[in-house]
Amino acid sequence: MTATDRRRRRRRASAAPATLLAGFLLAGCADATGIPGTDVFEVGDPARIKGEGGTMLLYLVDREGRLTPVLRPGPFPADPGSGTAPASKAPLYDTPAGFALRALLRGPTGAELAASLHTELPLAFAPVRDPERKDGLLTVTLPFPVTALSEAARGQIVCTVAHAEPLDVDARVVLAGQSNSIVPAQECPVPAS
Amino acid sequence: MRRIAPLGLRTRLIAAFLLVAAISAATSAALTYREARTAILKQSQDTAVSSMRDLVGRLSLPLPPRPDELKSACADLARSSQPHSWMVYAEYAGNTVSSAESPNSTVITDELRAEARTRPNGAVQRVRKGKEVYLTFAMPATFKHNDRTQSSGLVFYGVMPLATEQTTVQAMVVAARDGALPALGIAVIPALLAARSVLKPVRRLRHAALSLGRGKLDTRIEVKGSDELADLARTFNETASALEGSVEELRQAEARARRFAADVSHELRTPLAGMLAVTEVLDEEAVHLDSDTAAALRLITAETGKLAALVEDLMEISRFDARAAELHADEVDVAEFVRKTLERRHWQDRVATELPAGLRARLDPRRFDVVLANLVGNALRHGGADVHVSAAEEQRPDGARLVVRVADSGPGIDPEVLPHIFDRFYKADAARTRSAGSGLGLAITLENVRLHGGGVRAANRDGGGALFTVEMPLEAAV
Numbered sequence: 044m045t046a047t048d049r050r051r052r053r054r055r056a057s058a059a060p061a062t063l064l065a066g067f068l069l070a071g072c073a074d075a076t077g078i079p080g081t082d083v084f085e086v087g088d089p090a091r092i093k094g095e096g097g098t099m100l101l102y103l104v105d106r107e108g109r110l111t112p113v114l115r116p117g118p119f120p121a122d123p124g125s126g127t128a129p130a131s132k133a134p135l136y137d138t139p140a141g142f143a144l145r146a147l148l149r150g151p152t153g154a155e156l157a158a159s160l161h162t163e164l165p166l167a168f169a170p171v172r173d174p175e176r177k178d179g180l181l182t183v184t185l186p187f188p189v190t191a192l193s194e195a196a197r198g199q200i201v202c203t204v205a206h207a208e209p210l211d212v213d214a215r216v217v218l219a220g221q222s223n224s225i226v227p228a229q230e231c232p233v234p235a236s
Numbered sequence: 237m238r239r240i241a242p243l244g245l246r247t248r249l250i251a252a253f254l255l256v257a258a259i260s261a262a263t264s265a266a267l268t269y270r271e272a273r274t275a276i277l278k279q280s281q282d283t284a285v286s287s288m289r290d291l292v293g294r295l296s297l298p299l300p301p302r303p304d305e306l307k308s309a310c311a312d313l314a315r316s317s318q319p320h321s322w323m324v325y326a327e328y329a330g331n332t333v334s335s336a337e338s339p340n341s342t343v344i345t346d347e348l349r350a351e352a353r354t355r356p357n358g359a360v361q362r363v364r365k366g367k368e369v370y371l372t373f374a375m376p377a378t379f380k381h382n383d384r385t386q387s388s389g390l391v392f393y394g395v396m397p398l399a400t401e402q403t404t405v406q407a408m409v410v411a412a413r414d415g416a417l418p419a420l421g422i423a424v425i426p427a428l429l430a431a432r433s434v435l436k437p438v439r440r441l442r443h444a445a446l447s448l449g450r451g452k453l454d455t456r457i458e459v460k461g462s463d464e465l466a467d468l469a470r471t472f473n474e475t476a477s478a479l480e481g482s483v484e485e486l487r488q489a490e491a492r493a494r495r496f497a498a499d500v501s502h503e504l505r506t507p508l509a510g511m512l513a514v515t516e517v518l519d520e521e522a523v524h525l526d527s528d529t530a531a532a533l534r535l536i537t538a539e540t541g542k543l544a545a546l547v548e549d550l551m552e553i554s555r556f557d558a559r560a561a562e563l564h565a566d567e568v569d570v571a572e573f574v575r576k577t578l579e580r581r582h583w584q585d586r587v588a589t590e591l592p593a594g595l596r597a598r599l600d601p602r603r604f605d606v607v608l609a610n611l612v613g614n615a616l617r618h619g620g621a622d623v624h625v626s627a628a629e630e631q632r633p634d635g636a637r638l639v640v641r642v643a644d645s646g647p648g649i650d651p652e653v654l655p656h657i658f659d660r661f662y663k664a665d666a667a668r669t670r671s672a673g674s675g676l677g678l679a680i681t682l683e684n685v686r687l688h689g690g691g692v693r694a695a696n697r698d699g700g701g702a703l704f705t706v707e708m709p710l711e712a713a714v
Binding site: 077078079080081082083084085086087088089090091092093094095096100105106107109111112113114154155157158159160206208209212233234235236 | 401
């Protein structure tokens with residue numbers, strides 16, 4: 044090693060702390076410019092509002108094709124365990140699920156349309172029977188072919204039927220329609236806890 | 237880098253202290269600042285988000301909410317906003333309303349919107365827009381049905397300018413800077429103290445070394461403390477002691493040698509005086525003896541005379557060595573003095589002179605006579621004829637000088653010999669073991685001139701021949 048090399052090495056060694064200091068100061072200056080922006084990050088639970096408008100929950104579709112819950116006045120109290128129909132009602136409307144299903148098939152109200160919600164189901168004014176409960180499945184029989192229904196339309200029926208009664212929320216629903224069309228059992232895609 | 241290298245110890249120490257102070261001040265300021273900024277922002281954010289959650293939680297809305305109800309809810313939320321006023325935006329089914337004039341915010345990003353719609357959680361994003369910083373936060377609204385909580389599809393957004401926080405953070409930066417600068421200033425004080433504690437012993441050491449160099453061998457340093465500098469001082473003292481001892485030993489040896497030479501000369505003098513007296517008598521009788529015996533007798537006489545002269549010279553030089561030589565100054569006329577010196581030795585016809593009349597000098601006549609006789613004798617002996625003696629008064633910065641030049645036209649002096657020409661017993665020709673002189677003539681000349689406070693130079697003239705220049709004060713100090 045020549046003397047020049049040694050000198051150079053010494054110079055490098057003495058340059059190291061200076062570089063460190065410069066780094067510190069630069070970092071300090073960059074920091075000193077104020078408050079930086081951030082990415083999105085989660086902060087805790089959502090807020091829970093009190094939903095008004097009734098005890099019957101239907102699912103409509105918004106402009107972006109997402110299932111959106113709406114509340115309408117229903118004939119049944121929302122209390123769990125009291126899902127039996129009042130005796131005065133006609134036999135066709137004997138379960139909350141059937142009631143909600145038929146309301147759904149009659150289409151959105153004016154207020155719902157005003158809020159940019161719509162239904163993707165065909166309107167059906169023919170009598171529709173209550174969903175049948177069999178082998179842990181709920182079967183909904185509809186007066187139109189069901190295989191051609193959109194994803195959102197199926198979701199509307201499945202969720203409306205499943206959320207009508209507390210026990211059925213996680214139930215699997217089979218759709219059966221005209222011309223022996225049938226859609227296999229599926230669960231409501233809307234998360235609920 | 238090379239420019240920095242020769243900086244003094246003090247400067248380097250101060251620089252090092254400042255560097256350390258700057259690094260620590262900057263580091264602690266940066267860390268403190270970071271922590272404090274994070275704390276401030278977190279508090280604002282937490283307050284805003286939790287107050288939004290509380291306020292939204294108190295709402296009671298139909299599903300779907302009517303736009304006018306939603307707009308008045310936004311206005312209510314904005315009014316109750318904390319810690320600063322927010323603007324509130326609500327999004328439902330792709331429609332937005334707000335507490336501000338425009339229903340859409342330019343600050344809320346698509347990422348925040350996507351996060352709020354896909355995950356049922358509160359979400360926050362800090363957004364910089366130009367120089368302004370905003371806290372944007374999303375609060376999805378859920379509702380409860382049949383004991384199950386699910387998303388209502390309604391999301392509230394808050395947009396809160398962080399102007400106050402920005403000001404606070406800016407103030408912290410200023411405070412950190414204003415705190416660090418005095419710290420740097422204060423760091424100079426310990427730096428100066430440290431430099432002083434190092435430099436003071438170094439300065440003492442330097443003075444001591446200078447003093448030692450000037451010959452004060454008894455110089456010692458006071459040893460304080462037990463640090464490296466104290467070690468250095470101790471080493472210095474030991475070295476000085478050793479040096480003093482060696483020099484003292486040398487001096488004693490030299491003094492012994494000189495005393496021996498003086499004693500020998502003195503002891504030789506008495507028998508030589510007797511021998512001289514006898515040889516003179518024998519010399520007179522030589523004419524009566526046969527020629528061989530007479531020649532031998534004359535040789536003995538001559539050699540005895542030379543021996544006596546040598547002993548005289550030795551004694552003279554011993555006196556110089558013993559510093560026993562004294563100057564007996566007298567005022568003389570230089571021209572007349574030189575002429576007399578030449579006449580006394582019958583050299584006046586062989587030597588050309590150039591002597592200004594009326595040049596007077598104060599000098600020791602006997603010693604100056606010896607000087608002249610030695611130089612002229614040398615010139616006559618080695619340089620042959622054409623010896624030239626001149627005297628003059630010349631002005632020098634330290635006063636008037638008497639300058640005497642003795643020049644000859646002989647072969648000159650061998651350049652190798654020139655540096656040693658005033659040495660004792662130095663023979664210009666090593667093969668010439670016998671010469672007319674004692675070998676001490678020029679040494680004695682030099683000592684005599686030095687005694688007058690002057691000096692002698694020997695040189696070769698351009699035209700050939702040697703030139704001796706004696707230069708001494710016109711007024712010799714006694």
